[in-house]
Amino acid sequence: MKKTIGEKLKLGIFSIVGLLILVVAIYFIGSRQNMFAKTFIINSNFNNVNGLQLGNNVRYSGINVGSVKTITIVNDSTISVSMAIDENMAIHIKKDAIATIGTDGLVGNMIVNIIPGKGDDRVVVAGDVIKSYTKIGTNEMLSTLNVTNENAALLTAKLLDIANNITDGKGTLGMLINDTIASYNIKQTIYNLKLTSIEANRTMKSINKIVDSINLNNSIAGLIFNDSIEAEKVRGIITNLDESSNDIKMVLSNLNETLLNIKDGNGALNYLSNDEEFVKNLEQTIQNINEGTSKFNENMEAFKHNFFTRSYFKKIEREEKKQQKKMNKDK
Template sequence: LNAALLSVDLLKISKEILRGKGAIGTMISDTVIANDLKGTMKNLNKTTKGAAATAENLNKLVVALNNDNNVVGVLKDSMMGNKIKKIVSNFDATSSNLNKTILNLKDGKGALNYLSNDPSLVKKIDSTMLHVNQASVKLNENLEALKSNWFFRGGIKKMEKKKLEAKQGIISK
């Protein structure tokens, strides 16, 4: 009896979806929404890759500063050093969370389940992506500004010198 009722309910739901009703039905029948969602996912993947690359570059900068023993002592005791550590930590956590979210979306978990109950989620995702892109631009601007800051200039010059020496070592071999 329960299986028969369940089958009837599933048939009703399937028919509604095929008629284009509800969030899932709309997504299936409306190619614009489906294409927008695909585009959003592509942008989310690109942003995640960019965020991971930025985090990796920032981590390399921090490692180089630690290895050079130049301004690290000052950084460890200063508010600036604590802020940079917090930024890196938050950025790594955000990047990790974005990767988990993408994996959940690919596996049919997470936000995709909300689409069936909240059709406005696509707009929210677009808005979030806009904010992520803006934050990424601002982070890049801040990193560029740090390069010209007298406090970091010595460490950055040493990193660039090491890169050049490494590159020349490869070329001469």
Template sequence: MKKTTSQKLQLGIFVIIGLLLFILAVYFIGDKKQMFGKTNHLSAVFNNVNGLQLGNNVRFSGINVGTVRGIEMVNDTAIRVDMLIDKTIFPLIRKNAVATIGSDGLVGNMIINILPGKVSAASILPGDQIASINRIRTEDMLITLDKTNKNAALLTTDLLKITKEINQGTGTVGLLIKDSTLAGDLRQTMHYLKITGKGSSESILKLNRIISSLENKNNVIGVLKDTAVANSIKSVVQNLKQSSSQINNVIGNLDTTVVNIKGGKGAINYLSNDPQLVRKIDSTMDNIKESSFRLNENLEALKHNFLFRGYFRKQEKAKLKEQKTEEKQK
């Protein structure tokens, strides 16, 4: 059966529309995946990519700026991820930026988030490698949550046992709750503790007042705390110490002298114990006194002697002259 011209025309239009739709789909998908724009390479190294695949999005501050173009296993603890980033975004990404792997929503595809660095740092260059942070995986969170649930179950079981014992009145807590007598005794004890605490507070206040009064310089302790008084007391003690040492030396010398006197040594013992010597000394002193009196008489006699009269007159004139000179000088 031959096709009519209208059928051929409809088929051609359908093919053209389908081809246009396919081209538009490829264009939009490619534009979204940065397949036709101007891009540069950027890389990061992770310990675990958490299911990241080729073609997943790369976001910078929440905006899609590129896609994952390569995942390479460097060693057993490092995986290198190559990214295609829009050239217009490169000046905004700093060298201290950090890459992390997350999910697009709760159950979405894995994506790479680039966290902005400090503005003071320089911009990255094509082919640079930025630092990375490995976040907690969902599996690790589920394992931790499972352990937490098990611990919570054990804690709930123990708590049920404790509450059951309390309700039955067993144990210390149950006894306190169920036994009214013990509760009354405890209330009375708390009352006595309150009275004791009040008395202790008053005693502490009085003690604080006493300690504060010790700072007053009018008190004995306050005076002793004065540095000037302390220095004076220290000086007096040192002087007393020196005086005591000197007194000890004098007492020692006196003891020696007394011992010598008692032992019959020295002139004092001889004078005190020999009465004849005392009488001789008295007689000698009387003779000296009498001789002095007679010598004065002889000198008076010489003054009246004509041989020595001129000499004594000259002596008197010289004395008078000296007296006049002294009076003039005064």
């Protein structure tokens, strides 16, 4: 069956439209992969690429500047990512720039973000390796949150136990909350401490007034503090007092030895202090001497009035009066 001219025309139009759609699609795909622009390669090493794939975008300060060219595992802890960057951006990316891996929005594809550096004016060239920073991935965050939740649960259980113990009056805190007597005693103690603090403050003020009232220029304290000569004299007095104290100690020691000798020896003082019979005899002797002296005085008085000896005593009395007058004149 021969095709009509209309069918051929429709087929031609369909083919042309399909070819145009194919060209446009190839252009857009090539545009995304930088197939039609001049690019240069820079690299960065990561510990974890977090699902980054070939062809994902590379952004510099939020602007698409290239795409991921290759992803190579260097070793068990290093992954090298090669990025095809638009050649026109070479003058903007510095050698101290930092590459990080993030997401395009909340749930979008993974992308490489290049953060501008600070302080280095040198621009990157093809083959350079820039520094990288690996952010915490979703899995790590979920793991950390899981551990945090477990710790929070354990902490809540322990806090509940503590609250129950406090409610039951267990422990010091429970006693303070539930025991009114202990609470009153603590309040009283704090009140007494407050009073003590007030009294101490008053005492310090009084001491400060006393210290301020001391005339350091004219008082003895001032001489001691300011005059080195007077201070040396005071030091000498203290030294002499110390030496006198030592001498007094020696005298007391000797006196103690003497008293011990008196107490334990055989001398007269020992008899006087310890022998009661000797003391009684001595008292009797003294009494007899006193009586003899009294009788002797009576006999002498009798001699003064006796006819034979009276003139002798009067003569002596006249001589004594003459001597007394002479002494009064000499004075």
